[in-house]
Amino acid sequence: MNIKIKEREVLNPLAEKDAIKIKLNPLPQKKRVIALLDNTKPNADLILHTIQENLKSSKFVHIKKPAGDSATSEQIKQATKADLVILALGDCGSCTTWLILDALKLEKKGTPTISVCSHVFSPFARELAESYGANSLRIMEIEHPLAGQSEESVKTKTQNIINQMNKILD
Amino acid sequence: MDKKEDLKVKSGGKPKIIDNSCGCLIDEFIIENSPNERLCSVQEADFEVFIDPDVEKVSNQFYMKKETDGLPIIPPTQSRVNKFLKYTDLKPDEVIAILPPKRGTATVEKIAINSVMAGCLPTFMPVIQHTIKAVSHEKFNLPAINATTHPIAICTILNGPISHEIGINSNMGCLGPGNIANATIGRALRLCMINIAGAVPGIGDHATMGSPAKYSYCFGEAEDESPWESLHVDRGSNANESTITVIAAEAPHNVNDHRSKTAEDILDTIIHTAAVAGCNNSHVPGEILIIMGPEHAKTVYEDGWGKYDVKRYIHENTSVPVKLGDRGGRKMDKESITGGEVKLTRKPEDVVLVVAGGPGRHSMVAHGFGKSSESVTMPLKLEDGISLFTLEDLKK
Numbered sequence: 345m346n347i348k349i350k351e352r353e354v355l356n357p358l359a360e361k362d363a364i365k366i367k368l369n370p371l372p373q374k375k376r377v378i379a380l381l382d383n384t385k386p387n388a389d390l391i392l393h394t395i396q397e398n399l400k401s402s403k404f405v406h407i408k409k410p411a412g413d414s415a416t417s418e419q420i421k422q423a424t425k426a427d428l429v430i431l432a433l434g435d436c437g438s439c440t441t442w443l444i445l446d447a448l449k450l451e452k453k454g455t456p457t458i459s460v461c462s463h464v465f466s467p468f469a470r471e472l473a474e475s476y477g478a479n480s481l482r483i484m485e486i487e488h489p490l491a492g493q494s495e496e497s498v499k500t501k502t503q504n505i506i507n508q509m510n511k512i513l514d
Numbered sequence: 515m516d517k518k519e520d521l522k523v524k525s526g527g528k529p530k531i532i533d534n535s536c537g538c539l540i541d542e543f544i545i546e547n548s549p550n551e552r553l554c555s556v557q558e559a560d561f562e563v564f565i566d567p568d569v570e571k572v573s574n575q576f577y578m579k580k581e582t583d584g585l586p587i588i589p590p591t592q593s594r595v596n597k598f599l600k601y602t603d604l605k606p607d608e609v610i611a612i613l614p615p616k617r618g619t620a621t622v623e624k625i626a627i628n629s630v631m632a633g634c635l636p637t638f639m640p641v642i643q644h645t646i647k648a649v650s651h652e653k654f655n656l657p658a659i660n661a662t663t664h665p666i667a668i669c670t671i672l673n674g675p676i677s678h679e680i681g682i683n684s685n686m687g688c689l690g691p692g693n694i695a696n697a698t699i700g701r702a703l704r705l706c707m708i709n710i711a712g713a714v715p716g717i718g719d720h721a722t723m724g725s726p727a728k729y730s731y732c733f734g735e736a737e738d739e740s741p742w743e744s745l746h747v748d749r750g751s752n753a754n755e756s757t758i759t760v761i762a763a764e765a766p767h768n769v770n771d772h773r774s775k776t777a778e779d780i781l782d783t784i785i786h787t788a789a790v791a792g793c794n795n796s797h798v799p800g801e802i803l804i805i806m807g808p809e810h811a812k813t814v815y816e817d818g819w820g821k822y823d824v825k826r827y828i829h830e831n832t833s834v835p836v837k838l839g840d841r842g843g844r845k846m847d848k849e850s851i852t853g854g855e856v857k858l859t860r861k862p863e864d865v866v867l868v869v870a871g872g873p874g875r876h877s878m879v880a881h882g883f884g885k886s887s888e889s890v891t892m893p894l895k896l897e898d899g900i901s902l903f904t905l906e907d908l909k910k
Contacts, residue, residue: 348559351567352591357581357627359618359710384845410798411844412658413886436843437720438658438886441615445657468615468661468720475617475712491843 365477366448369456371513372427377403379426381419383411383443386491387498388433391460394502395430395509412438415446424455428513434461434469434483435490444472447481457481458509462488484509566591576631580714583704583729587631598626601639601908603897610643611650614657616712620646624710625702632702637680637905638695641758642702644892645670646710648760649703653888659762660713663720664794666883667727668707669763669803670700671868673746674756676894677734679905684734686872689766689805700730727765733870739808740869741815748821749891755901761866761889763803764793766878771810777817780810780877781827788832788858788879795858796834797842798884799850802859804828805878807871825865833857844884860885 378401380392396404407422409415415423423429429450434440440461447457461469463485473481487501566589573586588594599606599622606623613620622643629642649656649668659666672682683693691697713719721728737744737753746757771783788802795802806814814824833855840846840856850856858881859865866889871878882889894902902908 345561346559347561347563349563349565352564352589352593354567354572355590355592355595355623355627357576357590357624357631357705357709359613359616359620359624362612362617362619364617385843410886412662412884413655413844436663437661438664439843440720441657441661465720468718471718472615472661475615 361475363477366452368451368478368480369454371456375401375427375513377401377405377426379405379407379423379429381415381423381429381431381446382406382408383431383433383439384408385411385433385435385439387493390495390498391432391486391490391502392430394499395506398503398506399509399513409446411442413442415442415449420446420449420453423450424453426455429455429457430460431457432460433486433490434459434465435488436465437468440465440469441472444469444481444483445476448473448476448478451478451481458512459483460486460505462486462490464488482512580717581709582631583701583708585701585729588633590627590630594630595623595626597636598629598634598639599623601636601905602643603908604643610646613646613650613707613711615661615718618710618712620650620706620710625706628705628709629698629702632698632705633694634698634702635680635694638699638702640676640894640902640905640908641670641672641680641699642706644758644894645699645703645760646706648758648890648892651890654760654762654890655883655887656711658886659883660707660711660718661720662883663722664883665721665723665725665728665764666762666794666887667725667731667765668700668703669727669761669880670703670732671745671759671761672732672734672756673737673744673759674751674894675754675903676756676905682732682734684736684870685739688733688736688870688872689878696732697730700732703732704728704730725765727763731763735868736808736870739811741811742821742869745866745868746891746893751891751893754903756894756903757891758894759889759891761801761803762883762887763880764882766803766805766880769877769879770875771877772875775813777814777819777824778827780814781824782831784877784879785828785832788828788881789834791834791838791841793858793881794842794884794886795881796839796856797846798844798886799856799858799860799864800885800887801864801866801882801889802828802832803866803880803882804868805871805880806867806869807874807876808869809873809875810877811869821867822862825862825867828865829857829859829862832859842884844886
C-alpha cells in the first residue's frame, strides 16, 4: 500500500483589484485659462509661480486645496472652469495620493491636468493612477526634495521641468 | 448484473478505470485475484494523508512575497478559514469595501484569510469585518492614512458586551503584550491593509519610519472602571450594543502623574504632555485620543468633573505657539490661530476620551492625523441591520 502525505494548500491573501477606467482628456489647443492648484505643501506655490512665469497663457487662476485630503467640491468646481489645471505638489505619501485623486476628479469632469510630483513619489503616483484606471495620467517629475530647500534650489529644480512642460503643451 | 460482472463487461475481462474522479473503484479492491497489485491504478498513492503546511516554510514564502508584517503567520488553509466564516452571516464573496491605494476588493473571505494569518480566533471575525468597513468610510480618509509618510496607525477601540465575549483586554497592560484579541485584531487589520489595500511598506505605505503601533493597536474601554458614559454611548449607541471605533492615531505617549490630587492638576499634566509641536494636530487641528487610567479618572470624577467638562478643558488649554505649530506639511488655516497660539483640537468633541488600563496613576495621549481624518464608530450588526448582541446570534 502506497501512502502519500500531502500538505494542505494555503489560500491567497491578496485581493482582486476593483477594475475601473477613467477616460483622460487631451490637452486643449487653446489654453486661455490655466488653473494652478496649490495643495499648500512647502514650495508648491513657488513651483507654480515659476511655471506661470515661463508659460504663455492669457490668464492664470490660483486655487488652494488641502494637502493630504480631498479638494472641496467648490475648489474642484472652480478648477474645472479652466482649460487646463496644473497641480502641485506631490512630495509625500498623503499629498501625492490626494493630488492624483483630485487630478482624476478633474479628468472625470472633462478637465485635462498635469500633476507635479517629486521623482521619489512619482512611481507611487503612477501606480495609484493605474489603480484608478488612468494609466496615462500626465505626471511631471521634479527632483526631490522640495521641502526645506532654498528658493533658488526650488526655482532651479522647477526650471528643469519647464522645457518638458513646454514640449507637452506645444 | 452484479458489480463483478459489470466491471468485467466494461473492461473486456481486464479491470480498467471507469470512474471519472480518481479512476479507482471499490470493486477493484473487492475483486479476487485482481491483476492490479495496487488499490488504484491511476493514483500514485492508495491513500493520501493531508497535513498542515510547515509554519516556517509558509511564513518565509509569504514574507518573501511581502505578504506579512515580518512576523510569522498561521498558514491560511481552507479548513482554518472556514472556521472564521462561521462567524459571519455574509457570503465569502461578499464585498465589504474597496480599499486604497490598490483598490483591493475586501471580500469576507479575504478578510478571513488575513485574520487567520494574524493568529486571530474565529470569534474575532465580526469585529475585524466591521473594522474594515469602518476604515473605508470617506471621512476616515484611508487613501491618505495608508500612503502617508507620517507614522499614523489605526487604533481600534472596542465597546459593549462582545468585547467581553471575545476576551479583549481593557485593563492592566491593555496597550501592551499578553492578550490574543488585542494582539491579533490589530494585526489582522494591518495584514488586510498590506494584502488587500496594497499598503505594503515602501510600495503603498510610504511612512518615513513607521511605528510600532502599526503592528497592532487595539484595546477595549474599561466601561466598568469608568465613572462616565463610555465612548459608544457618547456616540449614540445603547450600552448593551457592541461597537468598534477606528481612529487614526500616533503611538501613545505616557502621562505619569502620581502626585496630583485634583482634577485640574491631573488634566494640566495631560495637557502639557499633549501640547507639542511636530504632531499633525499642531498645524491642522483635529481629533486627539486620551486614554485615561481608571485611577486618574476616579480623581477627576470625584472632583466633580463630567466627561464633557474634561473634554472642554483639554480642548481649551492644549495649544502651541503658531511659530512652532505651523511647520507641518500642510499650511495652517488662519482660522486656527488665536492670539499667536493654535489649539490642537477644533472643538471639545475632538477630544476622544476613553478610560482603560489597570492600577497605577498613568494616562495616555495619542495625537491624531489632524483634520484630515475623523474617527468612525460602527455598531456590530447583522446583514439585516439587527444589532449583534452576542456571538450566539450568528449561530441562529
